Amino acid sequence: MSLELPTTVPLQAYLALAAILFCTGVWGLINSRNAVRVLMSIELMLNAVNINLMAFSSYLDGQLIRGQVFAIFVITVAAAEAAVGLAILLSLYRNRETVDMERFNLLRW
């Protein structure tokens, strides 16, 4: 038996990178005070999911690349989400004149 180096980047490396990106996004989503930064954290999380989809598509489904189609749909939904989220943020800013997440407590008990 020989401990030989892998000739290609293993699948687990992509999964670990996506995990790092996703956890960073979750932390930013919870802890950001600025509403724009919350939207940026959501984009980070969506990108992490996309990396996972693309890695699985290339490594496990190399001929029918269904993961890439799913990644394209995720990109579409992310673009729509960014547009609507920033529009909500603008109208919120116009009404409350702040972007501090702690002061958006209209629906709090």
Added chain:
Amino acid sequence: MTIASSTQFLCFAALSAAVAIGALGVVLLPNIVYSAFLLGGVFLSVAGLYLLLNASFVAAAQVLVYVGAVNVLILFAIMLVNKKEAMAEIPGLALRRVLSGAVCAGLFVLLLRVAFITPWATPGPEPIGDEATIRIGEHLFSDYLLPFELASVLLLMAMIGAIVLARRDVLSADIVTGEPADQGLIEKSRTPLLLETPAPASPAMPTPVLEKR
């Protein structure tokens, strides 16, 4: 180890370091403009990772949609809401950060465990190269036709919704009285509606009276 594979490893290491450090910078930097530019860097590095995974079409879509549209949109939003404001201190903020950091670290360990324990039946990456774009087109127009059309409807709805949400009131006539109303297109100072600071004069917004039906 051949030159090709070592090049691949080097590219992967550089791109993943850029992604990880850039993501940390997006979350942690105090200046949000730097965060937005770093977010663009993260998107570009992710596009590079897609190129490593033999997905040139999705890499191009990533650059066009994320870097070209979403990042620019975020920069415009920062420009529109960029007001220096002193965020009020919250008691227990540090504790909250540490606790959520612990939760995220736990989630990270869980994900790593799943990734490394599961025996992926991996045949390895199969390079199909330029075939990928053809294959995506076949998918989009045969078995993923319904989601494709739904995505178009979704984009239309998002566009109309964003316009409705972000525009100012442009009613030219009052609905009730029919008098010509201020179009409100010009930026002017007005009392914010829902601030909790007590307004000096009358309350900023009268409580709406619900009609009984």
